Amino acid sequence: RAAGALAAAAVTAVALAVAAWRRARPVREVLFFPSPPCCIEALLAEAAEPGAPARPCPCPLPSGDTALSRLVRRLLSARRSLDLCLFSFSCPQLARAVQLLHRRGVRIRLVTDAQYMGLHGSQIGRLRHAGIQVRHDQHSGYMHHKFAIVDRRMLITGSLNWTTQAIQSNRENVLVVEDAEYVKAFQEEFERIWEEYNPANYSFFSEKQ
Amino acid sequence: RAAGALAAAAVTAVALAVAAWRRARPVREVLFFPSPPCCIEALLAEAAEPGAPARPCPCPLPSGDTALSRLVRRLLSARRSLDLCLFSFSCPQLARAVQLLHRRGVRIRLVTDAQYMGLHGSQIGRLRHAGIQVRHDQHSGYMHHKFAIVDRRMLITGSLNWTTQAIQSNRENVLVVEDAEYVKAFQEEFERIWEEYNPANYSFFSEKQ
Numbered sequence: 001r002a003a004g005a006l007a008a009a010a011v012t013a014v015a016l017a018v019a020a021w022r023r024a025r026p027v028r029e030v031l032f033f034p035s036p037p038c039c040i041e042a043l044l045a046e047a048a049e050p051g052a053p054a055r056p057c058p059c060p061l062p063s064g065d066t067a068l069s070r071l072v073r074r075l076l077s078a079r080r081s082l083d084l085c086l087f088s089f090s091c092p093q094l095a096r097a098v099q100l101l102h103r104r105g106v107r108i109r110l111v112t113d114a115q116y117m118g119l120h121g122s123q124i125g126r127l128r129h130a131g132i133q134v135r136h137d138q139h140s141g142y143m144h145h146k147f148a149i150v151d152r153r154m155l156i157t158g159s160l161n162w163t164t165q166a167i168q169s170n171r172e173n174v175l176v177v178e179d180a181e182y183v184k185a186f187q188e189e190f191e192r193i194w195e196e197y198n199p200a201n202y203s204f205f206s207e208k209q
Numbered sequence: 210r211a212a213g214a215l216a217a218a219a220v221t222a223v224a225l226a227v228a229a230w231r232r233a234r235p236v237r238e239v240l241f242f243p244s245p246p247c248c249i250e251a252l253l254a255e256a257a258e259p260g261a262p263a264r265p266c267p268c269p270l271p272s273g274d275t276a277l278s279r280l281v282r283r284l285l286s287a288r289r290s291l292d293l294c295l296f297s298f299s300c301p302q303l304a305r306a307v308q309l310l311h312r313r314g315v316r317i318r319l320v321t322d323a324q325y326m327g328l329h330g331s332q333i334g335r336l337r338h339a340g341i342q343v344r345h346d347q348h349s350g351y352m353h354h355k356f357a358i359v360d361r362r363m364l365i366t367g368s369l370n371w372t373t374q375a376i377q378s379n380r381e382n383v384l385v386v387e388d389a390e391y392v393k394a395f396q397e398e399f400e401r402i403w404e405e406y407n408p409a410n411y412s413f414f415s416e417k418q
Binding site: 028030032034087137139140141142143144145146147157158159160165166168169170171172173175181182185186189193 | 237239241243296346348349350351352353354355356366367368369374375377378379380381382384390391394395398402
């Protein structure tokens with residue numbers, strides 16, 4: 001009987017250790033697109049009211065595990081800050097996730113490209129209207145990055161512009177990495193750009209060509 | 210005297226161990242663009258004829274350490290294979306590096322986007338003419354990846370299209386990682402695309418919209 005109890009205790013200890021290791025293991029994920037269209041309502045609802053009873057969404061889209069749903073899940077894991085550096089942002093689903101985080105008190109900063117933010121379908125105006133801080137370049141070159149940093153801890157970067165066309169139709173990649181060295185390099189790049197694009201630094205002798 | 214010899218031996222051993230560790234340590238590099246224009250002739254010459262006496266290039270560009278020169282250096286480290294998956298490729302300097310590797314016997318495979326490969330300044334025609342295998346999509350979505358895999362060992366990926374405009378004018382990022390897990394994921398994506406874009410699979414009832 002003592003041996004049995006000991007064995008059970010050992011099994012529990014190993015299970016707990018594995019669970020702790022899983023939690024502590026840094027995220028390393030590669031997402032490839034195109035992603036099939038999917039419903040993210042359940043993810044948004046759970047993020048808005050954790051633990052609330054799930055209400056089925058009437059839309060016809062499946063709510064499976066896709067590259068898009070994984071990307072949304074990573075974004076919604078933000079608790080304190082979300083720094084976005086995006087060439088083009090027109091996907092309404094991703095804009096809703098960002099707005100939800102903003103309402104939840106997460107500090108959002110968004111850097112984007114001046115030429116692209118005015119295009120039809122851009123979500124930048126809506127996000128600004130919601131009170132999110134946005135800064136853009138004032139140069140002839142493109143602000144062509146497509147990265148996000150969650151809680152100064154997790155880097156999300158790749159080829160994907162945040163557009164429905166790119167998500168559903170293009171061959172794209174996104175890396176999700178919790179790696180202090182990479183996060184630091186991108187965080188520093190973000191801070192450089194954020195400062196450079198401070199409206200206080202605007203020159204009204206246009207450099208645009 | 211014996212103590213002195215022992216100390217010298219210990220110093221040598223430590224130096225050798227550090228050198229071995231440096232060589233063995235996997236590459237982890239983040240490159241940010243824009244990169245100042247630079248001359249890569251010395252890099253190309255050294256790769257074409259290792260150890261040959263350096264001839265100064267008459268061009269007025271500096272040949273310093275830039276994001277572009279680092280990218281070229283990583284590419285030129287290929288010994289057996291270079292798999293390229295590039296939305297747009299019009300930079301003549303990078304095309305010369307790829308052609309040099311091809312002449313040196315490195316197996317080059319290039320996947321690109323059908324809509325972009327015909328644009329003015331594209332290097333795809335020149336590379337094909339040089340005998341490099343090229344495949345492209347046949348879909349309405351973009352083949353929007355921008356990655357390279359060197360010797361099935363080093364992944365080079367980011368936001369950067371291989372154009373002079375992007376290199377010299379845009380805010381861009383490129384990650385260089387020697388990490389078996391990430392390389393495997395991208396290598397598998399490359400093989401999927403390479404097979405899918407096999408001309409034997411072309412449909413001549415165009416799917417283009």
